[in-house]
Amino acid sequence: MPELPEVETVRLGLEPRLLNTKILSASLVDAKPHKKYKDLELSVGQSIKAVKRRGKFLILKLSGNLDLIIHLGMTGVLAFEPFEKHTRVKLEFANENLYFQDLRRFGRFLVVPAGNYQSMPTLHHMGPEPLADAFNPKQFHKALKKTQTAIKTYILSQRPVAGLGNIYVDEALWRAKIHPKTAANKLKKAKAHALVPIIKEILSASLEAQGTTLNDYRTVEGDSGEYAAALQVYGRKGLSCHRCAKKIERIVVAGRGTHICPNCQKLF
DNA sequence: CGCATTTCCTGGTAGC
DNA sequence: TGCTACCAGGAAATGC
Numbered sequence A: 001m002p003e004l005p006e007v008e009t010v011r012l013g014l015e016p017r018l019l020n021t022k023i024l025s026a027s028l029v030d031a032k033p034h035k036k037y038k039d040l041e042l043s044v045g046q047s048i049k050a051v052k053r054r055g056k057f058l059i060l061k062l063s064g065n066l067d068l069i070i071h072l073g074m075t076g077v078l079a080f081e082p083f084e085k086h087t088r089v090k091l092e093f094a095n096e097n098l099y100f101q102d103l104r105r106f107g108r109f110l111v112v113p114a115g116n117y118q119s120m121p122t123l124h125h126m127g128p129e130p131l132a133d134a135f136n137p138k139q140f141h142k143a144l145k146k147t148q149t150a151i152k153t154y155i156l157s158q159r160p161v162a163g164l165g166n167i168y169v170d171e172a173l174w175r176a177k178i179h180p181k182t183a184a185n186k187l188k189k190a191k192a193h194a195l196v197p198i199i200k201e202i203l204s205a206s207l208e209a210q211g212t213t214l215n216d217y218r219t220v221e222g223d224s225g226e227y228a229a230a231l232q233v234y235g236r237k238g239l240s241c242h243r244c245a246k247k248i249e250r251i252v253v254a255g256r257g258t259h260i261c262p263n264c265q266k267l268f
Numbered sequence B: 001c002g003c004a005t006t007t008c009c010t011g012g013t014a015g016c
Numbered sequence C: 001t002g003c004t005a006c007c008a009g010g011a012a013a014t015g016c
Helices: A004-018 A137-144 A151-156 A166-175 A189-208
Strands: A025-028 A048-054 A057-062 A066-071 A076-079 A087-092 A097-102 A108-113 A249-253 A256-260
Touching: A004 A048, A004 A057, A004 A076, A004 A189, A066 A076, A137 A189, A151 A166, A151 A256, A166 A189, A166 A256
Parallel strands: none
Antiparallel strands: A025 A087, A048 A057, A057 A066, A066 A108, A076 A097, A087 A097, A249 A256
16 A cells, blocks of 8 residues: 555656646546545646655645645555546646546545645644654654554554555564564663664665555556565565564554564564 | 544455 | 455544
8 A cells, every 4th residue: 555655656756747737627536525535626727836745645736825635545546547447536737637546435635725734633743754864763762752552553643753554664663673562652762763764774665666566556657666575574474584484473453454573573 | 632443445355 | 156244454533
């Protein structure tokens, strides 16, 4: 599913084609106006002045002091060629159209006043970008002190750091030898510190591979990401841990399928 | 406020 | 074979 490397790959594909183009029409296709598809008509006649990303959200900065916010959810795909099925949104430009496909309708596509994210709590309270200097060991350790929530759950909340979803959080915790149920404020300082460069390395490597394609995710050009081959725990239930050869297990944390090596990741 | 649980949504698949 | 039940999960809503 689209997490930071996937969304950034999509952003890079969109930017050169959307910059300084005018939205001629914005229409819902097999979707009704809803909290997740809102105020699209306000984007009509506006020009796209920047194509940004914050965590897993794409933010198109529009000329009329508006932001067009796109979240790919689990199955969202953007492309300039029409899809056969599950198209939800079509944006028309002078020379081409942008289509949004979303099989399971977990995605969002909405227009808000620029920078006004009050109605989007996750975006509003989002932590630092993981590849930026603001995400550093000292600050991360400080953030983890704020709650006793399980470390995996807290990272998924986007508050201590932005952009990680179920795949990369499992990968990072395995690399750092941290059990996902460890209370955030109980994590040893050394472990918290170690997790920071690990997160940066995993996300950078995945971005280099254009992300992880398991099922739906595609680049704007329709290509698959190649990072799936590098996954160490996610989707490897019953297979051998690449570090100690014990079998990878699948547990549930905060209602999410969670992959761990029971030998490398002990809960203290 | 903090934290846990439920909801949304649909194609694939396990089980009978 | 054909049906039902359940699973996947990001973010918001709801519950306590």
